[in-house]
Amino acid sequence: MVIVTLHGGDAFPVDFDTAIIPLFWRPKVKLVSRLYNIEHNKTIKTFSVSKSITWREFIAKKISLRGFFRWGPLYHTKDMEILLYKACYELLNKMRKAI
Structure with missing residues (x-):
């Protein structure tokens, strides 16, 4: 299993x-x-999620006080870990169903 992409989110005006x-x-x-x-x-077989x-x-999160005033990052390590756990679970389910 390899993490191909991992990026935080943001918004800004052009x-x-x-x-x-x-x-x-x-x-x-x-x-x-x-x-x-x-x-x-x-x-x-190759799988991706x-x-x-x-x-x-x-x-x-963007309209919260932290997001509005930019008080630190919107997404902390814990938020990204939860997202990673969800992706791992979904990927393992795909692999399990293919076997």
Whole structure:
């Protein structure tokens, strides 16, 4: 199992002279794993899972006092661990069902 992508989320405005466009990205983790047959030296199947924070949770954190005034990071280690655990669980379920 390998963590391919792990990034925190944020939002900021991009200011053009005529318009302001807000850019959003949520915290995300992507995991990839493979089932491998050692005897035949061959990959049986590859699995991948991407997991992101829900939009509801993301917006709630962005409009909180911490998000509004930028008092430290919005997502702490514990938040990212929970997201990683959910992705691991989903990936293991995919692998278990394929066997």
